[in-house]
Amino acid sequence: MLGETTRDRKAERREATRREILDVAWAVAREHGLAQLTLREVADRVGMRAPSLYTHFASKNAIYDAMFGAAWEECEQVAAQAQQQALSDTPRARLRAMTRTFFEFSVADLARYQLMNQRTIPGFTPSEEAFAPSVRTVRSAVDLLGAAGVTDRDDVEILFAMIAGLVDQQLANDPGGDTRRRLLDRAVEMWADGVGLSPDSAVSGPEPH
Structure with a gap:
């Protein structure tokens, strides 16, 4: 018709x-x-x-590539939804939401996390197209931190490494448990104190450090 x-x-x-x-x-x-x-x-x-x-x-690596891209696209969508829901929260509350979201997404699927964040497959390097959603996801997290006044690259790298370490420890030593999950908010608060991020009750930006 x-x-x-x-x-x-x-x-x-x-x-x-x-x-x-x-x-x-x-x-x-x-x-x-x-x-x-x-x-x-x-x-x-x-x-x-x-x-x-x-x-x-075209090859087994092409399958890995498609899996990698799809995994990061899903992560990007989940992270964007969590950030949208936390827009009215304080900077620390948004930070906790961001880190919890990534932690839960990561520990929910070992194989997916390994492909996304660890060099598990010898000789595999994701294509630029498959890598793009991971870049956008990280950039969005960096922008969220920047909006809260955290702009030092080293501070950001420490946060990312800390979260990744807790994820790795959870998956390696307590899969299905919550030993590292229970430490997440405490670790984030320690980091936030270290970079001078305003407490939840404050409305101003982070203090100089």
């Missing part, structure tokens, strides 16, 4: 197959570890011959 958009059913089927391949790849990675991902097992689970995967992904 006039005015209707013509559907590209072939493209839709191709995209659906790509999503299925990625879903299966994540399932294999979560069961056996990222480094144990094989095209043969992914193909078997999808119901195709391994060479047929090459019509959708």
Whole structure:
């Protein structure tokens, strides 16, 4: 009919197959570890011959690349939602929301966190396109800190390293537990004190340090 958009059913089927391949790849990675991902097992689970995967992904690293990009896109969306909900809060409250959101997203999925933040796969480097959402996510966090008056790059790097350390310790030593989760707010408050971020009751910017 006039005015209707013509559907590209072939493209839709191709995209659906790509999503299925990625879903299966994540399932294999979560069961056996990222480094144990094989095209043969992914193909078997999808119901195709391994060479047929090459019509959708040029290599195993191309699958990792798509997984990496999708993971960071999801993280970007979750972080943006959390920041939007915390807009009316104090700078420290927004900081706590930001760090809790990243911590919970990270510890919820070991394989995803390893691909996003650790060099787990020898020889794999994400493409510029796949890396872009991670850059945007970090830039958004840096902008949030800058709006609170924290502009020293070293201060920001210390915060990021501290959160990553707590995530790593949680996943390595207490997966499914809360030993490091319980330390998160305390660690953030110590950092905030160190950089002179105003207390929750204050309305002015951070004190000089």
